[in-house]
Amino acid sequence: MNPTECKNVWILIETEHGCAKSSGYELLSAGRLLADKSGEELVAVVIGSRVTEAAMQAGRYGADRVILADGPEYEIYSTDAFAGCLTALVEKYRPSVLLLSATNNGRDLGPRVACRLKTGLTADCTSLDIDGESGNVAWTRPAFGGNLMATILCPDHRPQMGTIRPGVYKKPPERPDTSLPSPDSFIIREDIHIDMCKIHTKLVEQIHEAAQAINLSGAQIIVSGGRGIGKPENFSYIQELADTLGGAVGASRACVDAGWISHTHQIGQTGKTVAPKLYIACGISGAIQHLAGMSGSDYIVAINKDPDAPIFEVADYGIVGDLLEVIPELIKDLIEK
Numbered sequence: 001m002n003p004t005e006c007k008n009v010w011i012l013i014e015t016e017h018g019c020a021k022s023s024g025y026e027l028l029s030a031g032r033l034l035a036d037k038s039g040e041e042l043v044a045v046v047i048g049s050r051v052t053e054a055a056m057q058a059g060r061y062g063a064d065r066v067i068l069a070d071g072p073e074y075e076i077y078s079t080d081a082f083a084g085c086l087t088a089l090v091e092k093y094r095p096s097v098l099l100l101s102a103t104n105n106g107r108d109l110g111p112r113v114a115c116r117l118k119t120g121l122t123a124d125c126t127s128l129d130i131d132g133e134s135g136n137v138a139w140t141r142p143a144f145g146g147n148l149m150a151t152i153l154c155p156d157h158r159p160q161m162g163t164i165r166p167g168v169y170k171k172p173p174e175r176p177d178t179s180l181p182s183p184d185s186f187i188i189r190e191d192i193h194i195d196m197c198k199i200h201t202k203l204v205e206q207i208h209e210a211a212q213a214i215n216l217s218g219a220q221i222i223v224s225g226g227r228g229i230g231k232p233e234n235f236s237y238i239q240e241l242a243d244t245l246g247g248a249v250g251a252s253r254a255c256v257d258a259g260w261i262s263h264t265h266q267i268g269q270t271g272k273t274v275a276p277k278l279y280i281a282c283g284i285s286g287a288i289q290h291l292a293g294m295s296g297s298d299y300i301v302a303i304n305k306d307p308d309a310p311i312f313e314v315a316d317y318g319i320v321g322d323l324l325e326v327i328p329e330l331i332k333d334l335i336e337k
Helices: 022-038 052-060 079-093 104-117 232-245 253-257 288-294 323-336
Strands: 009-013 042-048 065-070 097-101 121-125 127-130 137-143 148-152 160-164 187-189 221-225 248-251 278-282 299-304 317-320
Touching: 009 022, 022 042, 022 052, 022 097, 022 127, 022 160, 042 052, 042 079, 052 065, 052 187, 065 079, 079 104, 097 104, 104 121, 104 160, 121 137, 137 160, 137 288, 221 232, 232 248, 232 278, 232 323, 248 253, 299 323
Parallel strands: 009 042, 009 097, 042 065, 065 187, 097 160, 121 160, 221 248, 221 278, 278 299, 299 317
Antiparallel strands: 127 137, 137 148
């Protein structure tokens, strides 16, 4: 697409059982940043079945307009149906930017749509901005195994597409209904349907694993353990502190690779990206790969017996000491209060 013919920032809000996923609302914060800097509208795209309420919610969380495609073929995610619908919408409206969440579905859908539109895709981004000289989106993502952060520009093709890690941006504040125009004025309904014979996959069965109960991305308090805890049995200290605070348990890649804890707890470059109100790093050195997954936390507390550990450079509060001595004292003090 010709860049001069394209305008507006689009974000795709994923839905499940008719409800929007929180990662989509997080994209509204990222999209608003780009839209305000470029002087364009922020448009949310909602594709699903019986998702009118999700479209209304997108307006409450800051979308200027919402494009809604509702149909039974979109009830369960499939590459064929969603790629066909989103491609048709982009070809009709010609946005300048399209953001998707770096979820399992977003990582599947993004490359398919980008290929059909003959444009580029910057995957797994952790930061966005507008380049001051060119006006293009500056996509920042980890590179070379997370050892450095690369900023990528896509000047020649539109839309500029990227997937954004969940947890990098916070959900924007909700606007009251009284400040919203009528649904008919900001929701555009598109009657786009995909022939069922063109959908080559079908859902046979959904298996809900116990691991899905570990909601690190939505946790407000996370206590994480690193190699410095010494041995897998010492995760009991991490678990007890997390239980005392009403939080979740995280881990560094070193612990996961050593088999001390499940991959579902991993935070960092190859794990989950989180942004809790409180992040307590226990025995974590602070390698850039781990920082990429938790540096957006409101408050970071580091417990490490090495006073020169890099984690102290990003921590709001630091405790130099043996975590096996510090954590029991913390728990005792919390219980007493």
